[in-house]
Amino acid sequence: MDPIEIRPYRPEDEDPWLRCRALSFLYTAYFDDVDPIRPTLREPSVELVATVDDVLVGVLGAEIESGVATIDTIAVHPDHQGRGAGRLLFQALRDRSREAGAHTIDAWTRDDPGTLAWYRAMGFTDHDHYLHVIADREEAGHAASASVGFSVAGALVHADLIDEARMRARFRRVHVCRRFTGPVDPPS
Numbered sequence: 346m347d348p349i350e351i352r353p354y355r356p357e358d359e360d361p362w363l364r365c366r367a368l369s370f371l372y373t374a375y376f377d378d379v380d381p382i383r384p385t386l387r388e389p390s391v392e393l394v395a396t397v398d399d400v401l402v403g404v405l406g407a408e409i410e411s412g413v414a415t416i417d418t419i420a421v422h423p424d425h426q427g428r429g430a431g432r433l434l435f436q437a438l439r440d441r442s443r444e445a446g447a448h449t450i451d452a453w454t455r456d457d458p459g460t461l462a463w464y465r466a467m468g469f470t471d472h473d474h475y476l477h478v479i480a481d482r483e484e485a486g487h488a489a490s491a492s493v494g495f496s497v498a499g500a501l502v503h504a505d506l507i508d509e510a511r512m513r514a515r516f517r518r519v520h521v522c523r524r525f526t527g528p529v530d531p532p533s
Contacts, residue, residue, distance in 0.1 A: 369420035
């Protein structure tokens with residue numbers, strides 16, 4: 346297997362970045378979180394890619410504020426998962442976060458078992474749970490507003506975890522959203 350290289354994101358990476366993220370998210374609870382352009386992160390930020398033979402196989406973006414590096418995106422192309430690209434991207438984030446003065450890394454994610462296991466393996470703990478309720482047109486109803494002139498075609502709403510059973514009884518897509526945190530320098 347060829348070595349995985351980690352390097353800073355470059356503008357010419359945008360198209361493969363988008364493809365990598367979309368394909369990675371396709372098999373997760375974020376399957377519909379697809380954007381036609383890469384999100385712009387506020388500075389200071391860390392934007393990295395993982396490559397194998399100059400082919401982009403992983404992406405990472407995080408913003409750093411008040412001593413916390415918050416992961417916006419970490420994704421590895423499905424054909425390259427399980428080979429260490431995510432771990433290498435994460436280690437590079439730790440190094441750059443330390444250099445920027447951050448002491449904590451955090452990330453919000455939904456309830457995919459593999460994703461949850463990965464964050465835990467990276468030394469994260471989860472807390473601050475709430476629900477993402479994604480309602481389609483039928484579930485959201487056909488509400489209309491005469492003053493604004495729109496109808497609801499779907500909705501993404503947040504709900505309290507205490508309402509999980511009620512939300513799951515009414516909506517097909519309900520995810521527990523979790524905040525994971527971990528130290529930039531994990532204990533030895």
